[in-house]
Amino acid sequence: MEKFEKLTGIAAPMPLVNIDTDMIIPKVFLKTIKRSGLGVNLFDEMRYDRQGNEIADFVLNKPQYREAEILIAGDNFGCGSSREHAPWAIADFGIKCIVSTSFADIFFNNCFKNGILPIVLPEEQVAVLMKDAEKGSNxxxxxxxxxxxxxxxxxxxxxxxxxxxxxxxxxxxLDDIGLTLEKQDSITAFETQAAQARPWV
Known part of the structure; x- marks a missing residue:
């Protein structure tokens, strides 16, 4: 997983409240177990019409926000089902940080496991950030x-x-695998000792 230390980037304003995981990545795209390739379908039903054409006034289709790495969102972001494909799609699109007044618990924790920083701030501070994001790519x-x-x-x-x-x-x-690998020496030592103690296993 890529390190997150300091990020300077374009912020896209998305003031809608209660954006659930089905809005983030519709269930039709949950057939894959790969983390890559889902970014093109992020917010699919809001980004595209029924013919698959981009909806011009959706924020991430606007030229100034196509390279957004920060999302300023409305309250209760990531509610709904616990699908891990939601943070996968967000990360694959290129968004590395989401700011809201609140997040659904499972989505919130899944963000950290996928290299995304979810930030919770008071409503008045999110409003300032939302207004700043509305200025566009500059x-x-x-x-x-x-x-x-x-x-x-x-x-x-x-x-x-x-x-x-x-x-x-x-x-x-560090994701869950990375955390485990930090203990690789201890794991190897345990396995070696166990093999010597129980060679028949």
């Missing part, structure tokens, strides 16, 4: 995980809380 925000701050294009900065263990994992690019 308004780049900076997210500093080490300092735990997000800064607008005009230099206004907000502090955010993050669990110390989850912060460690993001800073070091």
């Amino acid at each position: 308004a780049r925000m900076t997210v500093d995980l080490e300092a735990q701050t997000i800064t607008t294009s005009e230099g206004e900065s907000f502090a955010f809380d993050v669990d110390a263990f989850k912060k460690h994992c993001l800073l070091n690019g």
Whole structure:
């Protein structure tokens, strides 16, 4: 998993509330177990019409937001079913940070496991970030995980809380497999000892 330390990028405004995981990635695309290739179907039913053509006024189809790496979202983002394909699609599109007043618990935790930083801030601070994001591609925000701050294009900065263990994992690019591999020497030593003690196994 890629390390998340400091990000400066375009923020896309998506003020809709209760965006659920089926809106993020519709169930028809859940047939794959690969993490790649889902970005093209992110928000599929909002991005495309029934003929598969892009809907021009959807935020991520607008030229200024096609390269967005930060999403400023409405309340209760990621609610609905617990599908891990939702953060897979978000990450594959290129979004590395989502800011909202609240997230669904399972989606929130799945973000960290897939290299995405979900930030919870008060409504008034999210409103400031939303307004800044509406300026388009010239308004780049900076997210500093080490300092735990997000800064607008005009230099206004907000502090955010993050669990110390989850912060460690993001800073070091550790998913569940990476965390296990950190204990590789201990695992190898245990397996060697077990094989000597029980050679018939």
